[in-house]
Amino acid sequence: MPVPKKEWICSSLFALAICLSFCPRSHAQESPYIVAYDHYLEEPGNLDVEYFSTFGTQRGAGDFHAFWMEFEYGATAWWTTEFYLDAQTTFHDSTPFTGFRWENRFRVLKREHFINPVVYIEYEQKNGADKILKEVEGHDVESDYAVANFSLRQEHDRELEFKLLLSKTFKGWNVAVNPLAGKNLSAGHPWEFGYAIGASHPLALAASPNRCNLCRENFIAGVEMYGGLGDADSFGLHDTSHYLAPAVAWNLPSGWTLRLSPGFGLNDNSHRLLLRWGVSREFAGFGEAVRQFLGRL
Amino acid sequence: MRVGLRNPFRCLLAATLLTAWFAVPHGLGLPLASANNSPKRQTDNSGEASNDKAVYAELAKAPAEARAKRNPFENDAKSIAAGSKLFEQHCAECHGNMAEGGKKAPSLRENEVQRAEPGALFWVLTNGVVRRGMPVWSKLPEPQRWQIVSFLKSLRTDISKQSASLP
Numbered sequence: 001m002p003v004p005k006k007e008w009i010c011s012s013l014f015a016l017a018i019c020l021s022f023c024p025r026s027h028a029q030e031s032p033y034i035v036a037y038d039h040y041l042e043e044p045g046n047l048d049v050e051y052f053s054t055f056g057t058q059r060g061a062g063d064f065h066a067f068w069m070e071f072e073y074g075a076t077a078w079w080t081t082e083f084y085l086d087a088q089t090t091f092h093d094s095t096p097f098t099g100f101r102w103e104n105r106f107r108v109l110k111r112e113h114f115i116n117p118v119v120y121i122e123y124e125q126k127n128g129a130d131k132i133l134k135e136v137e138g139h140d141v142e143s144d145y146a147v148a149n150f151s152l153r154q155e156h157d158r159e160l161e162f163k164l165l166l167s168k169t170f171k172g173w174n175v176a177v178n179p180l181a182g183k184n185l186s187a188g189h190p191w192e193f194g195y196a197i198g199a200s201h202p203l204a205l206a207a208s209p210n211r212c213n214l215c216r217e218n219f220i221a222g223v224e225m226y227g228g229l230g231d232a233d234s235f236g237l238h239d240t241s242h243y244l245a246p247a248v249a250w251n252l253p254s255g256w257t258l259r260l261s262p263g264f265g266l267n268d269n270s271h272r273l274l275l276r277w278g279v280s281r282e283f284a285g286f287g288e289a290v291r292q293f294l295g296r297l
Numbered sequence: 298m299r300v301g302l303r304n305p306f307r308c309l310l311a312a313t314l315l316t317a318w319f320a321v322p323h324g325l326g327l328p329l330a331s332a333n334n335s336p337k338r339q340t341d342n343s344g345e346a347s348n349d350k351a352v353y354a355e356l357a358k359a360p361a362e363a364r365a366k367r368n369p370f371e372n373d374a375k376s377i378a379a380g381s382k383l384f385e386q387h388c389a390e391c392h393g394n395m396a397e398g399g400k401k402a403p404s405l406r407e408n409e410v411q412r413a414e415p416g417a418l419f420w421v422l423t424n425g426v427v428r429r430g431m432p433v434w435s436k437l438p439e440p441q442r443w444q445i446v447s448f449l450k451s452l453r454t455d456i457s458k459q460s461a462s463l464p
Contacts, residue, residue, distance in 0.1 A: 031436075077431060206376075210382070284390045
């Protein structure tokens with residue numbers, strides 16, 4: 001007999017909360033990127049719980065607030081797996097759940113090199129009302145989002161997405177370049193392409209001896225740029241949207257990280273503003289806590 | 298949108314996720330995360346001891362150029378204090394609060410570490426020992442990695458003092 005959905009979700013969240021209560025906090029050193037990725041993976045056994053919001057302006061319809069939860073787990077030192085739940089509110093419209101994503105990142109080389117590649121594979125199951133804009137690909141343009149949620153929700157997509165995360169850190173600077181290719185698994189959709197690039201630098205390179213919230217080394221500032229590159233049938237920049245987004249991350253000694261990033265559309269096909277913010281907390285030894293919890297049952 | 302587990306693909310997805318989250322680190326014999334107050338590991342346990350040796354052996358793999366690098370913060374008291382703070386934030390979770398070792402990672406007070414050149418320690422910190430569960434730490438800026446090396450090297454003095462005070 002199938003377990004009712006509400007009870008299943010409540011039980012899962014309750015079990016997760018109990019496991020997290022056994023986990024010590026861990027000081028994260030998160031980059032300010034929200035769309036781009038560097039080559040650093042989650043520490044093995046740690047769980048990073050993240051919440052992100054995107055406020056977007058929309059010409060021709062109501063502005064929107066899209067939000068998502070991320071559960072990022074370091075399965076090994078070379079494999080990080082991540083689960084997302086996405087939703088959005090369109091002003092003067094409605095608030096639908098828009099889908100889930102499962103992402104995996106695999107470190108290819110065992111040591112640091114001039115450029116460090118990480119392979120990214122993601123499966124998405126979402127409806128057309130998804131507006132988190134976690135990546136921009138193909139011919140995604142602002143007018144695609146100017147449709148009522150009721151209509152957008154009729155469209156159901158299953159997508160596979162591949163990225164090559166190339167990143168290098170030198171003298172405190174991190175530079176990341178992420179080409180991407182995505183395929184809607186429904187018949188008749190061509191491969192779509194996009195990119196994200198980012199650069200970041202901490203405000204101070206050396207750490208101060210004292211434990212402090214406002215030390216300069218706790219802040220990392222950066223900028224990212226992302227957009228679509230068309231699809232296999234019409235590759236190029238025509239009918240694509242692009243964004244430039246300064247970003248800052250504040251890594252608190254308590255284990256919390258706060259991020260803020262105002263993104264600006266670079267052409268007429270782009271939303272004028274995508275204001276993103278997020279909060280995350282890393283829990284050390286989550287895998288071990290789960291095993292201990294299950295062992296007690 | 299319906300979310301359920303009756304669809305075979307979703308069942309497969311859920312099973313793979315659960316495997317990745319809870320089983321893979323054990324199955325591959327990889328070390329697991331532990332709490333900060335984890336006790337010193339028993340190094341006579343053959344599995345953990347061999348993993349420790351493999352991790353220590355990485356120090357010997359540091360290229361000559363890396364070994365020859367000098368710590369710009371050598372013997373700097375403030376850097377040792379900063380390194381201690383950084384160690385607590387990033388390393389103690391696996392290596393133990395006093396660097397005595399945990400379930401997941403070896404002691405950094407052993408001779409293999411204390412006798413290693415600062416450049417070799419910096420190299421291992423930068424590159425990690427990914428196949429043995431230690432992540433790369435090049436995301437910490439270079440000065441912070443040297444501060445951690447300063448702290449690790451200061452433990453040698455602690456050990457000497459402790460030995461001298463024994464009857």
